[in-house]
Amino acid sequence: MAELTGNLLVAQSGGPTAVINASVAGVITEAGKHECIEEIYGGQNGILGILNEQLIDINDEKRSTIEGLKYTPAAALGTCRYKIDFKKKPEKAAQDMDRLFAVFAAHNIRYFFYAGGNDSQDTSHKIHEEAVKRGYDMRVIGVPKTIDNDLPHTDNCPGYGSVIKFNAATVMEVGFDVSSMATDDGSCCIIEVMGRSAGWIAAGTVLAKRGVDANPPHIILLPELPFDEASFLAKVKETVAAYKYCIVVVGEGIKDKNGNEVGADKTRLDSFGHPVLAGAAEKLKEIVQGKMNLKTRTVLLGYSQRAAAHFASATDAKNAFAAGEAAVRAAVDGKSGYMVKIVRTTATNGAVTWSTDLQPLADIANVEHFIPKDWISADGFLPNEKFVEYAKPLVEGETKVPTEGGLPKYIVMEKVAVEKKLAPRA
Amino acid sequence: MAELTGNLLVAQSGGPTAVINASVAGVITEAGKHECIEEIYGGQNGILGILNEQLIDINDEKRSTIEGLKYTPAAALGTCRYKIDFKKKPEKAAQDMDRLFAVFAAHNIRYFFYAGGNDSQDTSHKIHEEAVKRGYDMRVIGVPKTIDNDLPHTDNCPGYGSVIKFNAATVMEVGFDVSSMATDDGSCCIIEVMGRSAGWIAAGTVLAKRGVDANPPHIILLPELPFDEASFLAKVKETVAAYKYCIVVVGEGIKDKNGNEVGADKTRLDSFGHPVLAGAAEKLKEIVQGKMNLKTRTVLLGYSQRAAAHFASATDAKNAFAAGEAAVRAAVDGKSGYMVKIVRTTATNGAVTWSTDLQPLADIANVEHFIPKDWISADGFLPNEKFVEYAKPLVEGETKVPTEGGLPKYIVMEKVAVEKKLAPRA
Numbered sequence: 001m002a003e004l005t006g007n008l009l010v011a012q013s014g015g016p017t018a019v020i021n022a023s024v025a026g027v028i029t030e031a032g033k034h035e036c037i038e039e040i041y042g043g044q045n046g047i048l049g050i051l052n053e054q055l056i057d058i059n060d061e062k063r064s065t066i067e068g069l070k071y072t073p074a075a076a077l078g079t080c081r082y083k084i085d086f087k088k089k090p091e092k093a094a095q096d097m098d099r100l101f102a103v104f105a106a107h108n109i110r111y112f113f114y115a116g117g118n119d120s121q122d123t124s125h126k127i128h129e130e131a132v133k134r135g136y137d138m139r140v141i142g143v144p145k146t147i148d149n150d151l152p153h154t155d156n157c158p159g160y161g162s163v164i165k166f167n168a169a170t171v172m173e174v175g176f177d178v179s180s181m182a183t184d185d186g187s188c189c190i191i192e193v194m195g196r197s198a199g200w201i202a203a204g205t206v207l208a209k210r211g212v213d214a215n216p217p218h219i220i221l222l223p224e225l226p227f228d229e230a231s232f233l234a235k236v237k238e239t240v241a242a243y244k245y246c247i248v249v250v251g252e253g254i255k256d257k258n259g260n261e262v263g264a265d266k267t268r269l270d271s272f273g274h275p276v277l278a279g280a281a282e283k284l285k286e287i288v289q290g291k292m293n294l295k296t297r298t299v300l301l302g303y304s305q306r307a308a309a310h311f312a313s314a315t316d317a318k319n320a321f322a323a324g325e326a327a328v329r330a331a332v333d334g335k336s337g338y339m340v341k342i343v344r345t346t347a348t349n350g351a352v353t354w355s356t357d358l359q360p361l362a363d364i365a366n367v368e369h370f371i372p373k374d375w376i377s378a379d380g381f382l383p384n385e386k387f388v389e390y391a392k393p394l395v396e397g398e399t400k401v402p403t404e405g406g407l408p409k410y411i412v413m414e415k416v417a418v419e420k421k422l423a424p425r426a
Numbered sequence: 427m428a429e430l431t432g433n434l435l436v437a438q439s440g441g442p443t444a445v446i447n448a449s450v451a452g453v454i455t456e457a458g459k460h461e462c463i464e465e466i467y468g469g470q471n472g473i474l475g476i477l478n479e480q481l482i483d484i485n486d487e488k489r490s491t492i493e494g495l496k497y498t499p500a501a502a503l504g505t506c507r508y509k510i511d512f513k514k515k516p517e518k519a520a521q522d523m524d525r526l527f528a529v530f531a532a533h534n535i536r537y538f539f540y541a542g543g544n545d546s547q548d549t550s551h552k553i554h555e556e557a558v559k560r561g562y563d564m565r566v567i568g569v570p571k572t573i574d575n576d577l578p579h580t581d582n583c584p585g586y587g588s589v590i591k592f593n594a595a596t597v598m599e600v601g602f603d604v605s606s607m608a609t610d611d612g613s614c615c616i617i618e619v620m621g622r623s624a625g626w627i628a629a630g631t632v633l634a635k636r637g638v639d640a641n642p643p644h645i646i647l648l649p650e651l652p653f654d655e656a657s658f659l660a661k662v663k664e665t666v667a668a669y670k671y672c673i674v675v676v677g678e679g680i681k682d683k684n685g686n687e688v689g690a691d692k693t694r695l696d697s698f699g700h701p702v703l704a705g706a707a708e709k710l711k712e713i714v715q716g717k718m719n720l721k722t723r724t725v726l727l728g729y730s731q732r733a734a735a736h737f738a739s740a741t742d743a744k745n746a747f748a749a750g751e752a753a754v755r756a757a758v759d760g761k762s763g764y765m766v767k768i769v770r771t772t773a774t775n776g777a778v779t780w781s782t783d784l785q786p787l788a789d790i791a792n793v794e795h796f797i798p799k800d801w802i803s804a805d806g807f808l809p810n811e812k813f814v815e816y817a818k819p820l821v822e823g824e825t826k827v828p829t830e831g832g833l834p835k836y837i838v839m840e841k842v843a844v845e846k847k848l849a850p851r852a
Binding site for chain 2: 078173179307408
């Protein structure tokens with residue numbers, strides 16, 4: 001493969017994570033080692049910013065800023081949820097592609113790296129195919145990122161290990177709190193975590209049990225399994241009888257057997273006609289308190305869980321960084337149209353080591369990876385040993401976050417704009 | 427004052443904190459230095475357990491367990507919300523006092539330390555007065571503890587520094603997350619924190635701003651100030667116009683000008699007739715989304731905030747430990763009927779050092795300490811520089827928490843029961 005000389009563009013997409021910036025740091029660090037890569041640009045707010053020719057010059061960032069990307073949460077370059085939708089909006093999509101390639105050509109972008117989840121890998125795949133079709137010489141590699149852990153082929157998705165590490169620690173801590181207040185009447189705490197269709201995040205909190213049945217969480221409700229009120233209440237009752245308290249973790253997207261989201265109250269609309277979303281935990285609280293008269297409190301971690309870089313997984317951050325490095329190496333090596341995947345190797349003594357490999361983007365795009373059925377207990381209320389064996393290595397180690405005045409010292413990029421060369425987007 | 431020889435009893439009361447166990451560690455550590463203190467007992471679940479003669483023998487705990495109390499959240503001895511209520515239930519209260527002193531006498535308790543908030547200091551005060559009245563030679567010292575920071579006379583309440591450190595870090599992290607997704611339409615995130623009547627906890631998140639106006643939180647709603655929907659919406663609008671996103675922190679107990687809790691929906695009752703509490707953040711989300719059509723998400727930290735020992739304040743933990751030590755020193759020195767208070771000394775160069783002193787329990791009990799009015803900005807939406815100057819030193823430093831398998835390694839006490847000597851409580 002002939003050497004390809006030109007500029008590099010890296011961008012981030014979709015929901016932020018605690019380690020998506022570590023992948024960008026990996027891309028930048030590796031790019032610095034290759035002469036064929038001339039300028040290093042960042043795309044602001046993903047594809048959306050690139051369409052608007054909003055590029056920033058990474059060379060204007062301080063070395064310490066690049067270092068700080070390894071532990072700074074959220075998308076330092078900005079992110080978006082913009083989708084180039086060839087199916088529903090083919091004309092708009094074709095226009096977008098023309099514009100994207102105009103931007104690429106104007107700035108001699110020959111290396112493009114996009115960190116994101118399912119939709120973003122799909123975008124990368126389309127850009128790769130388009131480059132081939134147009135005969136525009138460019139290497140496109142997807143970098144996996146999603147707390148949802150639902151990308152196929154990769155052992156795990158960078159971002160996932162950190163979210164379950166923080167959430168499991170939170171479940172432990174809330175468990176200590178609630179159990180220390182436990183009275184004969186009992187009490188219940190329901191912790192809602194992210195995960196609209198896949199239950200990986202909720203399932204990951206099982207690590208808080210550390211192999212002890214009595215430890216929380218006592219019940220984990222996965223969006224994959226239909227919620228059944230009667231068996232849930234029976235399980236809460238049984239748990240409170242045994243331990244005087246019950247910690248429930250619920251994935252935000254749990255549905256009843258008819259497929260209706262438990263947390264959505266269709267009977268109440270706001271003035272714009274949106275249904276009022278009470279949230280799954282609030283709804284479960286109403287059920288437990290209303291039907292069992294059991295004191296119940298809720299915790300809704302929301303965005304805090306995926307941004308909790310102050311207690312991120314060092315394993316996760318290292319894999320995220322390595323994925324960025326591997327993407328650049330693959331591209332320089334002539335590859336295009338692949339996603340980097342994380343590969344686990346387990347030694348006979350159980351020690352886990354991590355490496356990366358490549359998977360064609362065509363295998364990734366729009367495929368959702370769910371928890372294997374045989375990783376969940378028979379009653380559906382807890383993931384089993386197979387899941388624990390999978391998840392445990394992902395939370396190992398703590399990233400080192402500097403503090404200032406007792407608070408994390410995260411970095412903010414300078415974001416010096418690259419001069420625009422095109423007319424504004426139509 | 428004659429030396430008093432006998433046994434020590436320490437107990438915990440009210441809502442747990444990240445550092446209440448550090449105070450117990452301080453009591454135990456200091457007690458070991460004094461010959462006049464023979465056995466060291468812990469009361470399970472506060473006064474309630476003591477009434478039931480549920481004492482545990484601290485000498486049966488491992489040294490590493492006592493060390494671990496310094497960083498383990500929640501009440502390791504168990505806690506309660508039991509109140510000896512002389513006003514409303516004088517007969518029951520008199521019975522309780524008789525029983526308490528029967529337990530004290532049966533176990534030769536001569537030193538009693540109770541870590542708690544307003545109600546608990548009131549209990550300690552009554553026990554002290556009763557001991558004097560009965561001529562039972564016992565030293566009673568209260569140890570301050572409450573995340574609410576509403577005890578008078580003490581500079582701050584151990585537990586408070588840790589909750590605002592974690593909450594401020596969370597606001598920073600959520601701010602990074604939301605701002606990195608910010609679009610031209612804007613977005614809003616509302617973070618609900620504890621604090622039913624005093625706004626200290628909500629106010630403390632102002633530290634996340636680190637002196638920069640543009641940084642979150644952009645609006646803090648304190649329970650002390652009546653909530654006004656119109657001015658709130660105007661402020662959200664102004665913030666989104668300036669920064670494309672808005673982070674709001676709300677104390678759970680905010681009320682409208684008629685004194686009705688914003689988070690309580692009196693129109694909906696559960697089957698036991700309890701009003702359904704949507705929570706302040708959910709209610710504000712309905713208002714923002716429903717009246718501004720602005721994408722809004724919520725975070726409800728709940729118990730997780732006061733239990734987040736994985737990111738506790740070293741300053742707070744040290745003060746909590748020191749308060750326990752000081753309580754024992756004061757008692758051995760002949761004092762009774764006091765609460766330990768935390769004292770701040772600020773050098774001319776601004777450096778803060780901490781010490782302890784004593785305040786009569788009579789001055790403490792049932793007095794609630796609110797944020798001074800002149801520590802809040804004119805529009806009421808943010809605490810000002812005076813508050814920041816007060817709060818900043820409280821979050822300094824991080825406690826060292828050991829981890830195992832990537833999760834905090836907290837301790838659990840053995841709780842070997844002291845043999846009961848009395849008939850069960852009537």
